[in-house]
Amino acid sequence: MLGNSCLGRINEKISGGHLPQSSIQIMSDNLPLNALRAFEAAARHKSFKAAAEELFVTPAAISQQIKSLEETLDVKLFHRQSRQITLTRAGTRGLAKVTEGFNCLTEAVQAMRSEDDDSTLTVWSSPSFAAKWLVPRLAEFTQANPGIDLDISADRSLIDSGATDSLHIEKFKHGLIDVAIRFGQGDYAELKVDKLFEVSAIPLCSPRLLTGEHPLNTPDDLRHQTLLHDATPYEGRPSWDKWLEAAGVEGIDAEHGISFNSVSMALAAAVDGQGVVYTLDALANDDIEAGRLVAPFDLRLPLDHAYYMITLAKHADKPKVARFCEWLLEQAHISSEHTN
Numbered sequence: 001m002l003g004n005s006c007l008g009r010i011n012e013k014i015s016g017g018h019l020p021q022s023s024i025q026i027m028s029d030n031l032p033l034n035a036l037r038a039f040e041a042a043a044r045h046k047s048f049k050a051a052a053e054e055l056f057v058t059p060a061a062i063s064q065q066i067k068s069l070e071e072t073l074d075v076k077l078f079h080r081q082s083r084q085i086t087l088t089r090a091g092t093r094g095l096a097k098v099t100e101g102f103n104c105l106t107e108a109v110q111a112m113r114s115e116d117d118d119s120t121l122t123v124w125s126s127p128s129f130a131a132k133w134l135v136p137r138l139a140e141f142t143q144a145n146p147g148i149d150l151d152i153s154a155d156r157s158l159i160d161s162g163a164t165d166s167l168h169i170e171k172f173k174h175g176l177i178d179v180a181i182r183f184g185q186g187d188y189a190e191l192k193v194d195k196l197f198e199v200s201a202i203p204l205c206s207p208r209l210l211t212g213e214h215p216l217n218t219p220d221d222l223r224h225q226t227l228l229h230d231a232t233p234y235e236g237r238p239s240w241d242k243w244l245e246a247a248g249v250e251g252i253d254a255e256h257g258i259s260f261n262s263v264s265m266a267l268a269a270a271v272d273g274q275g276v277v278y279t280l281d282a283l284a285n286d287d288i289e290a291g292r293l294v295a296p297f298d299l300r301l302p303l304d305h306a307y308y309m310i311t312l313a314k315h316a317d318k319p320k321v322a323r324f325c326e327w328l329l330e331q332a333h334i335s336s337e338h339t340n
Helices: 004-015 021-029 033-045 048-055 059-073 089-113 127-144 169-173 219-224 240-246 263-271 281-289 319-339
Strands: 078-080 085-087 120-125 149-154 179-184 192-204 227-230 258-260 276-280 301-311
Touching (some): 127 179, 127 281, 127 319, 240 301
Parallel strands (some): 227 276
Antiparallel strands (some): 192 276
């Protein structure tokens, strides 16, 4: 936990040992967690906007939280340029310990939430994969395995984003994670990694957009439609510009349209007929099979990243872990067959 000893180290790191005593007292008595979280996210992303997307607030709110933290500490944490931000020396000194502190809090919360019971299986996943792929299939597993209780954690901080690694082996060793599902390149040091399935990106829309005043017959017809973007900050995210280039379409602004910081919202807008979304085929399988979404064009682009199942090697043979992993691989195989 972030006790006084940890606070002292954070204070010393941020201020180089010159933080006023009054600020230390403020930190100890009323730790500004929201402001520290804003600082950590902005420093990690090197962007107020990206930090705001992760924390589901506005960039202005992030800026205000950091300003408040700087006033509390009486230390400048960022150099602010017109198009970018960079850490000051003080900000750099404090970042590692602030990140460590939040990692400690996350682990503490997970430990408190987890029952001291070998029947509970803890699964970590990104929110989009959990909502659009994993959760709709869980009923089959729970019905077949009534003796296994599932604890599903879906959090934006669990997404591979090129930032500080949130999937450290210690989380597995301490029992905070039994199985993790990640969209990435499969390079997770010291962990057992199995590929679930490869992924392609494809434009999707409501069947209603195939008819009407400007029906989608060719890729060039996209100029009459709104482009929907999944702006979730993760590695390997597909973007409209690459697809338009591959389709030989010119004169369409690939950045134009509506951006969402959740693929679930982007898919919901597409189902509602608000435009055409470009997204991972695996996340849209259920909508496609139900007829809520269709692929107006055949062109799909394979991605370098894939979905992986990660476990601790020495725990892979535990009955609850082995059973869930076996079921997960079966579901992935079925999903891949439907996608192809």
